[in-house]
Amino acid sequence: NLLFNLDSGKMQAAGEASGAGDLPVVRVCGVPEHFNLPWHLAIEQGLFHKHGVHVEWVEQKLGTGAMIANAKEGAVDIILALTEGLVAEIAKGSDLRLVGTYVQSPLCWAISTGSNSKFNNVEDLKGQTFGISRPGSGSQLMAVVLALERGWHPQNDIKFEVKGDFKSRH
Helix, strand or coil: CEEEEHHHCCCCCCCCCCCCCCCCEEEEEECCCHHHHHHHHHHHCCHHHHCCCEEEEEECCCCHHHHHHHHHHCCCCEEECCHHHHHHHHHCCCCEEEEECCCCCCCCCCCCCCCCCCCCCHHHHCCCEEEECCCCCHHHHHHHHHHHHCCCCCCCCCEEEECCCCCCCC
């Protein structure tokens, strides 16, 4: 989904960047996922330049919460983020606006544990601590959705530990 800060005024002309010439610059932020490949291809092929705009891709590995923070700080002009996270931010009174849909297919979220984990099924997770990238992130939001779907109380039956950028340990 596309989101930008209406108050920043940066959509018209965000500034100059190397290779931009006199074109307005739009900084687009997204996660390093396959569904953002069309943005990369369009930038590489100069498609945005042909239409009078220079697009800079800003990668954000920490997901929706971090992208929202980037947009609110004015570090980016557009974010491609999870609708649920954006709606939650707007419901808190944010001046960010949801302006369109980018990916319509639902994202599939996995629950993963280590190979030697004591957890064998989803019910074993009630009362446990979920690792999240940051407060308000998609990982936290989906853990709350899981709790609600299972009839658990999100404030009592699950806990969170902020892990930042998840790194593989193999």
